[in-house]
Amino acid sequence: MLTARQGYADDAGVVHKWSATSAQRIVYLLPSPHAAATIVKPIYQCGQAIYVDGQHSGIVHVHSSMLGREIATPTEITRLDGGVEIALTDKLIDGDDIYVVQEAVCGGFSPPSPVAHVSSISSVKLAPPDVLGGLTPTGAYRTLRVSNVIPGATVTLTRNGTPIPFAARAFGMSEGDLAIPPDFALHLGDIIRATQTLCELTSAPSGTRVEVFAT
Numbered sequence: 434m435l436t437a438r439q440g441y442a443d444d445a446g447v448v449h450k451w452s453a454t455s456a457q458r459i460v461y462l463l464p465s466p467h468a469a470a471t472i473v474k475p476i477y478q479c480g481q482a483i484y485v486d487g488q489h490s491g492i493v494h495v496h497s498s499m500l501g502r503e504i505a506t507p508t509e510i511t512r513l514d515g516g517v518e519i520a521l522t523d524k525l526i527d528g529d530d531i532y533v534v535q536e537a538v539c540g541g542f543s544p545p546s547p548v549a550h551v552s553s554i555s556s557v558k559l560a561p562p563d564v565l566g567g568l569t570p571t572g573a574y575r576t577l578r579v580s581n582v583i584p585g586a587t588v589t590l591t592r593n594g595t596p597i598p599f600a601a602r603a604f605g606m607s608e609g610d611l612a613i614p615p616d617f618a619l620h621l622g623d624i625i626r627a628t629q630t631l632c633e634l635t636s637a638p639s640g641t642r643v644e645v646f647a648t
Contacts, residue, residue: 470533472549473516473584473606477557478527479632480585483549484605485533486516492536495519498548499529507536518605524632525551525585554583559636562588564627568645570619577643579627580608586629591638593624604629619645 437455470488485493488510495505504523525531530548537543566577579588582604588611589601599614611627613619623645626638 470535470543470546472531472533472546474549475552475584476525476531476549477552477583477585477631478525478554480525480551480603481521481587482518482585482603482605483521483531484516484518484584485546488517488533488535489537491538493517493519494534494536495521496532496534496545497523497526497529498532499526504531518609520603527551527553554631554634557583557631559583559586559629559631559634561637561639562627562629563641564590564625564639564643565641566643568613568619568623568625568643569647570621570645575613575615575619576610577613577625577627578608579604579611582607582609582629583631586631588627588629591626591628592619594626594638597625621645621647 439452470485470493473484473486476483483495490510493508493510494503496502497504500523505519505521508517508519510517529551531551532545532548534545535543560581562582563580564577565580567574568577577590582588584606585603587601587603590597590611590613597613597617600611600617602611613625625643625645628638629636
């Protein structure tokens with residue numbers, strides 16, 4: 434158990450008055466090695482992001498069985514619940530088996546997670562993603578919600594049919610947020626859509642659209 438309190442000190446560093454002691458906080462043991470993190474499936478050829486669930490505070494390492502090395506920058510996790518999206522430094526290879534290993538903050542590594550098999554995109558229909566949100570020319574909100582994404586695909590926002598610079602990223606899940614850079618000018622009547630790309634395939638623009646409007 435951990436507790437804390439604070440006090441007022443004079444110039445000599447002597448504390449004359451202490452606060453009440455805080456509530457107790459439990460210090461948990463490291464999680465059981467049997468409670469391994471998992472890669473959310475499916476994952477596809479050419480994907481450039483994955484989503485890892487069940488990870489614990491520490492560093493997550495992503496490994497490729499086929500390449501025999503890590504395929505992502507080690508990602509530090511500071512929370513104890515939920516999942517995390519991890520961008521990959523290599524595109525996923527059809528037929529590969531991917532797994533993650535967790536490095537504890539105080540040393541030691543977990544056993545490898547169950548492998549996630551990389552599926553071919555030959556049978557994948559790359560449908561247009563959906564985009565939702567509200568934008569104004571001078572508004573502070575410049576983030577849109579994108580859904581119906583093939584995990585691992587790179588989503589790009591377009592304005593009036595032209596890709597917006599630096600408004601693209603790979604999604605580890607089927608939906609997520611994508612921001613328009615703050616220095617990119619928006620104008621009344623602009624139409625914002627989204628496309629998704631895997632390998633050499635790019636979907637048609639989203640059927641849904643966001644129009645920049647006056648406040």
